[in-house]
Amino acid sequence: MSNNRGLFLTFEGIEGAGKSSNLDYAKAIIEASGKKVTVSREPGGTEVGEKIRAVLLDPNLPAMHADTELLLMFASRAEHYQNKILPALNAGNWVLCDRFTDASFAYQGGGRNIDVNRIAALEAWALGNFKADKTFLFDLPVSVGLSRAKARSEADRIEQEESDFFERIRNSYLMRAIVEPNRFCVIDASQTMEGVRGQVERAVEELILKRIE
8 A cells, every 4th residue: 555545444342342432532643643534434424324324223213134234334335435435545544434344244244143254245345355454443341331332322223232242243353353463453442541542542653653664
């Protein structure tokens, strides 16, 4: 990848892991180094994607088939990739995204038990060989994450699932981190805010230094 092109960083984890607040912290560090940053999220990120997000997370809708959920995720992702992520990267911006394709392997693959080969086929169709340059996985026990999420806001459609659903998701994330250790940076999200931020700061500063070299 050309040094003129930005880096694509994704932030993953179960509910209550602290992805969003630490994404904002990483953004501040990167911007302080003089780089331009674009922040986004999935599902969502574009006008079309946000409409799809509203459907996916609406707790008042009837039960959704797992295949429908997966296809809606990738419909939002295809729009997001083509109309926001790629243009920002090509403009030299670093793109920080709250969840990306790993979330589909974890939530629809691990959580919903969809064959990962089907998810991989959709990934190849929508994204080709495109992946995050670095993925920060915020890991913590499911009970702790769900407790934090419950205190934060009302549960959306996915957050209403049982704890074993999130156990499968957590395990799926950790397995992906084992398979791709160079891409994943696993953050111990059970620590204090200062402890978690320290881990994020060290990892982000290392990326900035590598980019300068």
